[in-house]
Amino acid sequence: MKTAGIRYVSGRLAMAAALLGGLSLAVYVGVDLLPGDPASARLGPGVTPEQAAQARERLGLEEPLGQRYLDWAGGLLRGDLGTSANGTPVSDLLTDRLGNTAVIAGLTVLLLVPASLALGVALGRRAGTRLDGAGSAALLLTVAVPEFVVASVLALTVAGQLGWLPAASLVPAGEHPLAHPEVLILPVLSLFLVSLAYASRVIRAQTATALRAPHVExxxxxxxxxxxxxxxxxxxxxxxxxxxIWLISAAGLIGGTVLVEMVYSYPGIGKLLVTSVDSGDLPVVQALAMIMGALTLLATVAADLIADSTGRTRSA
Structure with missing residues (x-):
């Protein structure tokens, strides 16, 4: 039984590795098709065609796409994310910003787990009542609203009209976001409200079903x-x-943080991704897209493993 379980997990991990390989190819080719020239971005707007051609040759951009992908993928396996258009290693650009994004995503998940469990179970116990109907309708409405809309409304009301919190979540250079908790409240709240609605609805449905089981009666x-x-x-x-649901919600936060960070000017990966796309800094875009895609994929695979292992345990 244990051997079968190990084989099953090994198979799923092998599948995840294959999917990561496919993801890396899709990311590299997809980003390479974006408008913009890394050589021109590195040299600035006044670059001449001759200088751009020399820079492209020096950066290896004249190599076939397949060879450039293999070189990039090999660098990923060694932990080398490449070099930005300004000559800075991409890993240096991402270190602080990934940490800042991880702070608001982590705080959101820490709030989401107990809150969604409590709310979902409370509504599930009262399934069919007016309270359940009103709560479910409110959750459904919240799920339908994108994170950036929630963030914009909170910025206009809580920060703009009421003045309770800063509208811009700026963090002084060299300081950690946790040293300025007031700038974290609105970004975390924006992500939390949407994630809470989705997770609570699923837990509510599971609770209502569990309470109707024969052994519960x-x-x-x-x-x-x-x-x-x-x-x-x-x-x-x-x-x-x-x-x-919590794992899938955490994976969804990776994309949601990008939009929320732009609304609040929070120094995470969101602003860096948008500015890199605008400037044609493709190595940064490729690294960010790969990291975000890999985290989403791994969270989804972990959720599948939990579901499958639970089903195998119950059937046994």
Whole structure:
């Protein structure tokens, strides 16, 4: 049984590695097709055609696309993300910004897990009531609103009209975002509200289904209190699905942070990605797209592993 489980996990990991390889090819080719010339971006707007041609040759941009991809992919395996158009190693540009993005994404997940579990279970226990209808409608409405719209509304109301918090989440150079918690509240809240709505709806549905199970009814007939039923029967049934949702939500935050960071001028990967696309700094765009895609893929594979292992355990 253990050998079969190891083989299963190994197979899924091998599939994830193959998908990462395919993702790297799609990212490199897709970004390479974007408008912009890394050589011209590196030399500035006053570059002559001769200087651009020399720079392209020096950077290896005249090489066939396949060879350039293999060189780039080989660098990724060695931990080399390439060199930006300004001559700075891409890894140096990303270090602080990835950390800043990880702060707001991590805080969002820390709030999301207990809040979505509590709200989802509370609504699921009251399925079919007016409270459940009103709560589910509010969650559905929130899910339909993109993160940047929520961020814009919060910036206009909480920061602009009420003046409770800064509208721009600026972090002084060289300082950690946690040293300025006031600039984190609105970005985290924007991501949290949308993620909470999606996760709570799924957990609510799982809770309502679990409470209708025959063994739960048997426990009620035997006089067990509702808290004991929740602890012994409902939570074990919904937690695997809840963990899946939390992982998928965390993966979705990777894309959501880009838009929210732009709204609040937060110094994360979002602003760097947009400015790199505008300036044609393709090595930075390729590195960011690969990192974001890989994190999303790995989170999705982890969620699938949890779902499949839970199903295998139940069937056994």
């Amino acid at each position: 048997f426990m009620r007939l035997n006089g067990l209190p509702e808290r004991a039923i929740l602890r012994q029967a409902v939570l074990p049934a919904i937690l695997p699905s809840a963990v899946q």
